[in-house]
Amino acid sequence: MKKIKLKIKTKIMLMNMAILIPTIVFIYIITINNLYSNVIKNSIDFLTKESYTTQLYISNYIEKYNEKNVEDNFLSKSSLINTYISNRLRFRTQIYNKNGEILEDSVMDSLSLYDEDINNAIKGNKAYIVKKIDGNIYILFSSPIYFKNNTLGCVRYVYCVDGGKKLIDNMFIIMGIIAIIAMLISWLLSNIFSNNIAGPIKKLKNISEKVAAGEYENRIDIKSGDEIEDLSKTFNKMSYNIKTYIESLKEERKKQKDFLDNVTHEFKTPLTAIIGYSELMPRLKEKEDIDDSLFYIKKEGTRLLKLVDELLYLSKLGKSEFIIDKTRSNLKKIVEESLTTMEPRLEKYNIEIVKNLFDITLVIDKDKTKQVILNVLDNAIKYSECKNITISMKIENSSIVLNITDDGIGIKNEDLEKLFEPIYRGYNLNNEDKGNGLGLSICKEIMKKQKGNIFISSEYKRNTCVKIIFNKSNFFIQEDIKNEKN
Numbered sequence: 001m002k003k004i005k006l007k008i009k010t011k012i013m014l015m016n017m018a019i020l021i022p023t024i025v026f027i028y029i030i031t032i033n034n035l036y037s038n039v040i041k042n043s044i045d046f047l048t049k050e051s052y053t054t055q056l057y058i059s060n061y062i063e064k065y066n067e068k069n070v071e072d073n074f075l076s077k078s079s080l081i082n083t084y085i086s087n088r089l090r091f092r093t094q095i096y097n098k099n100g101e102i103l104e105d106s107v108m109d110s111l112s113l114y115d116e117d118i119n120n121a122i123k124g125n126k127a128y129i130v131k132k133i134d135g136n137i138y139i140l141f142s143s144p145i146y147f148k149n150n151t152l153g154c155v156r157y158v159y160c161v162d163g164g165k166k167l168i169d170n171m172f173i174i175m176g177i178i179a180i181i182a183m184l185i186s187w188l189l190s191n192i193f194s195n196n197i198a199g200p201i202k203k204l205k206n207i208s209e210k211v212a213a214g215e216y217e218n219r220i221d222i223k224s225g226d227e228i229e230d231l232s233k234t235f236n237k238m239s240y241n242i243k244t245y246i247e248s249l250k251e252e253r254k255k256q257k258d259f260l261d262n263v264t265h266e267f268k269t270p271l272t273a274i275i276g277y278s279e280l281m282p283r284l285k286e287k288e289d290i291d292d293s294l295f296y297i298k299k300e301g302t303r304l305l306k307l308v309d310e311l312l313y314l315s316k317l318g319k320s321e322f323i324i325d326k327t328r329s330n331l332k333k334i335v336e337e338s339l340t341t342m343e344p345r346l347e348k349y350n351i352e353i354v355k356n357l358f359d360i361t362l363v364i365d366k367d368k369t370k371q372v373i374l375n376v377l378d379n380a381i382k383y384s385e386c387k388n389i390t391i392s393m394k395i396e397n398s399s400i401v402l403n404i405t406d407d408g409i410g411i412k413n414e415d416l417e418k419l420f421e422p423i424y425r426g427y428n429l430n431n432e433d434k435g436n437g438l439g440l441s442i443c444k445e446i447m448k449k450q451k452g453n454i455f456i457s458s459e460y461k462r463n464t465c466v467k468i469i470f471n472k473s474n475f476f477i478q479e480d481i482k483n484e485k486n
């Protein structure tokens with residue numbers, strides 16, 4: 001069976017009508033019935049009263065005659081009596097003898113009106129019957145006529161309640177009109193109320209469609225003061241939570257991407273060193289030099305393995321972030337180790353290193369710091385076409401600054417601002433080993449995680465200076481700094 005789909009508004013209106021119509025019909029029936037009973041009751045009261053007057057009149061009338069002839073008198077004068085009564089009352093009256101036979105009728109017609117009321121009346125009881133004759137309601141009211149405890153016969157009033165019927169008919173019409181007006185008003189009010197209820201629901205439906213389509217920033221403002229308002233608040237909370245959840249997912253995705261970039265970049269440096277040393281080795285004659293190269297190849301290989309371990313560990317933890325593992329490390333040593341890693345390439349490009357370093361113990365992540373220095377050196381080799389790289393350490397505003405300056409082609413001002421953005425690469429892509437533009441942004445991230453920083457400045461076509469800053473929180477022994485100052 002096909003399910004009929006009705007809108008909430010239609011349902012509310014139908015429900016109201018379903019309550020209203022039976023109520024109106026019920027009131028209608030009760031009122032009309034009451035009215036009808038009242039009309040009949042009033043008529044009966046009237047006829048009862050009238051029957052006493054008639055009894056009195058007949059008694060007085062026949063009393064004038066000889067007592068013995070009272071019954072005869074009644075029978076002979078019944079025509080006069082009936083005419084008198086019907087003239088006075090202006091409706092049909094009849095007189096019956098004590099056997100229930102009609103003696104007089106103020107209206108002569110063939111209509112048989114004999115009924116039980118006459119039987120009761122001649123037995124001495126007032127009785128009536130309500131009958132519908134020719135579309136009119138009649139009360140056939142019979143009252144016995146006594147004379148000194150003897151029933152002589154009965155008078156019967158054929159009373160048409162047309163006045164009452166008219167009243168009932170009028171009432172019928174008036175109530176009909178009232179019922180129609182009530183239904184119209186109810187329809188109108190139902191319409192307004194159902195709009196009040198259905199409106200917010202419609203609003204809720206529209207917004208939820210938008211949210212379902214991915215527009216999570218949509219909010220509903222319903223002030224209906226009922227459950228729908230509560231529902232809209234819950235809905236807003238829900239879409240806010242979905243939005244936050246989706247944003248966190250996006251963030252997580254971005255993190256994962258950054259992580260992947262980071263990993264690949266970190267893999268690149270040791271691999272480049274291994275390739276550099278293996279390219280250098282065939283040209284080496286001294287066993288000592290070959291051993292050195294093998295040592296560095298092993299060292300960088302071990303670093304790679306460590307990286308893979310770290311990756312596996314992170315993947316087990318379900319994290320996509322590198323851990324900064326701060327330990328006491330000598331910055332000078334880190335710089336020197338980085339230079340050793342870069343040695344084959346520095347030699348290949350005939351680059352001179354000028355060092356001005358001092359021993360200082362910092363609390364930093366050794367490998368990550370090395371990664372920063374390696375990237376800066378790698379950039380200088382790859383892009384700057386320099387002949388000299390100066391590496392110096394300085395104490396500036398209670399920070400340790402590691403300056404790495406090359407005398408290469410420099411960087412244009414407009415590039416300088418964007419170098420730390422991921423995937424940004426400068427104009428001077430004159431090196432066969434083109435990078436991905438990730439190095440400096442990773443360096444920035446590493447330095448910030450260590451509470452330090454990295455900046456780059458350059459004089460175009462003259463030099464590039466990279467400042468790697470470690471601040472107070474990275475100091476292990478303050479004394480070291482003081483010693484160096486002296």
Ligand SMILES: Nc1ncnc2c1ncn2[C@@H]1O[C@H](COP(=O)(O)OP(=O)(O)OP(=O)(O)O)[C@@H](O)[C@H]1O
Binds near residue numbers: 408434439
């Ligand atoms: N010493 C420098 N001299 C000239 N240009 C430089 C120097 N250092 C960096 N750059 C410019 O800055 C850009 C960004 O360097 P970054 O290290 O972020 O990326 P990359 O070296 O290109 O790629 P990756 O490091 O991911 O392999 C380089 O593409 C280069 O144009």
Ligand SMILES: [Mg+2]
Binds near residue numbers: 375379435438439
């Ligand atoms: Mg780089």
